Amino acid sequence: MGGFKKGLQNLGRAMLLPVAALPLAGLILRLAAPDMLNVPILMAAGNAVFGNLDILFAIGVAIGFAKAKDKGIPAMTGFLAIITLKQGLLIIDKTIDMGIFGGIISGLIAAWTYNRFKNQKLPMVFSYFGGEKFPLTMVLVFQTIAAFIFGYIWPVIQAGIDQFAKLLMGMGAIGVGIFMFLNRLLIPFGLHHVMNTYVYYDMGKYTAPNGQVFHGEITRFINGDPKAGLFLSGFFVIMMFGVPAICLAIYNAAYKDRKDEVKGIMGSGATTSFVAGITEPVEFTFMFISPMLYVIHAIYAGLAGFICALFNIKIGFTFGSSIIDYLINFKIATNPILILPIGVAFFALYYFTFYYLIKWKSIPTMGREEVQDYGEEATADEENLSMGSKNYEYTAKKMLQAFGGKENIEEAYSCNTRLRVEVKDPSIVDEQKIKQMGVSGIIKPTENNFQVVVGLEVTYVMAEFGKLLDSE
Template sequence: MSNFKTNIQKLGRAMLLPVAAMPLAGLILRLSADDMLNIPVLGAAGNAVFGNLDILFAIGVTIGFAKAKDKGIPALTGFLAIATLKAGLNIINPEVNMGIFAGIISGLVAAWTYNHFKEQKLPLVFSYFAGEKFPLTMVMILQTVSAVIFGLIWPFIQNGIDSFAKLLVDMGALGVGIFLFLNRLLIPFGLHHVLNTYVYYDLGSYTAPNGEVFRGEMTRFINGDPNAGLFLSGFFVVMMFGIPAICLAIYRAAFKENQKMVKGIMGSGAATSFISNITEPVEFSFMFISPMLYVIHAFFAGLAGMVCYLFNIRIGFTFGACIVDYLINFRIATNPLLILPIGIVFFCLYYVTFYYLIKKRNIPTLGREVVATEFGEIALDEEEELSLASKNYQYMAKKLLAAFGGKENINDSYSCNTRLRVEVLDASVVDEARIKQLGVSGIIKPSATNYQVIIGLEVTYIMAEFDKLLAE
């Protein structure tokens, strides 16, 4: 269970790497649209991120799980993994689109391949391809096999979801609720796009006054169909009110030492969702840390869809269910004003539920940690006031590294606002007493091989010197 929790935390941290590029990309993508600034080259920058999310996630997951101090070759292994999978799928079945799920799978395969084959020995004639370079070869072989497997089974998954989407149409408010629930629930697997395709682009038919026929909720609404928009209105409640409420809950629940950092990340995530409909920066920050919270989020999304259906709110979008589309489409929508009071109610529902559960169940969302202490504990809200006895950071880093068993015993290391976090290969060689003698304020062990050294804000300088020693 300890290893499982550690791996889940690693996955969550790995997800934050590509997520870091999303907020700005989402904003500039929206600003570049035809109905805004109409600057195609600006939109190209945003599409460079959202058009390659599978690649970004593959690299991020690989970096997160690869056991190496230098992440360059693992990152290249992750890229080769997703590139091989996509190229293979294009041969096996060009219609298959696995989305972000392909990136996550590729990242995990790449990390496993690197960790298992990075020390592979070969005959001398092939020695150039041995060691860290060997995973580059192996991952292409493994992902070719993956392409064949997923190329054969994925069409059945896609067809099943498409058929299920058609069944939802005749279920009224319940069908809309299930659609929004599954729309959110399937995001981690990249399958929500499969479900969306039928509803967005094929559901229903409308003949315009000029005789032109339009299909799909999005297309029919924009072209004047008064019956369109029931399947889309709930998204405005989620994107404009639900996601910002989650951000506020995560910020308020964060430990005091981390709130400045969390405020920036969650504030950006809330603004991105409200302005540009991009929710991944927020959702990926907690979906793997707490699946329970994510299921609740999906349930609330479904509930929002049902409420909007029952109040006969019909509004659609071209870019996304954000404030811009809300204002642009307000005049052609049905009962759009009701989204505001409904949104406020759901904001409160989201905030109270998330804040209560995060605090009550001690869920390690951004800015929080679930840790077990062995050598004493210090109040987290006091850590920013701590200071080291010695200001010779190079000396302190050198002594810390020696106490951890030298750089050959370091599997991973990084820092947060006040702590040096180190994962070692062999905990038996770590001199914990020596670490405490260096004047640090405490040591915490989340697991058998993971250490958190409480230093204070000076950890930034210690980490810089620690990295230099690891690179030597």
């Protein structure tokens, strides 16, 4: 089970790489549309990304699973894997469309091929093709076989996926509510990306006037599908109204002498959610302190999706269901103005629910927790340190020490808001010292895997963390 969970975690992480290319491409595509700036060459640039999602995901997954510091050859292996599969399927059956699943499968095969054959030795006359280059040859063989297999079994699988999509979409508002509920509920495990990927980039089908075919709620909405956006509209309610309301509730529920401290953190969290559509810095401040509050949050998210669907609100996003996407996509959306009154209602619902439950149940949310005992070994700098200090080099150094030094690090990387570290010996990890760094929380999906919730500054912390790992 631990290996399975780790594999899903790695898959979610690998998907973040190609997804990182989508926000700007989506914004370009929207701004260049005929009803806005009307710049065809910019639209072509945006479509170059959204029209090749399977290739992006193949490369991203190959990079994510390949065991190598230099990811160049794994990326090339992923690219060769997907184009070999696509060409093989065209010969067998031109109607087969594996979408991003083809990319994910190709990426997984490419990563396995690279890890298995990267040290392969060949006779001297063929030595140039050995070592790290050998996977480039072997992946062509494996993907030719894969094309033959999927050419005959995928039509059945494709029919099953289509039925699932139709079931989910056919459930109307209930289907939307279920999706949004699960979306929030899976965040603590980092598995929401797996489910999101299908809904966002593969569910449904739309043929544009120029004959190009697009899949997924996000992609179809951006390209003018009038049926797309139903599964996305509820997120605007949560990001623009729900999470800021949680921040206000936590701030007002904080003890009087702690309000100034909480104000900065919660104010930043609310702004990040409203402007960037990123909610984890806020959610991780209470999800493990009070699972009850987090389940309520997930239920309210599902309810928001359900209500938005009932009112036939269809609006998409590329940046993160924030005010930016709301304003940019307002013109091509269906009933987007209704998000505002619904959002105000959910702001009140979230605020009063969280505020009164925190007070009634004496939940130790930020500003209400007991004063931490940092121990005799903690320095004054450690006790006062927070992400607001911007001292990322110092933070990374102390965090690495708390993880047991670089000798204890098996792997380290970051996602949107988390520093994810796999250690060799979890017994020597000092979680208390990590918490002293001013992080929002620590998650352990498996015994050897730690996820430190840093926030948006995780990129800078990881940069310094990586330097320390690479140092002699």
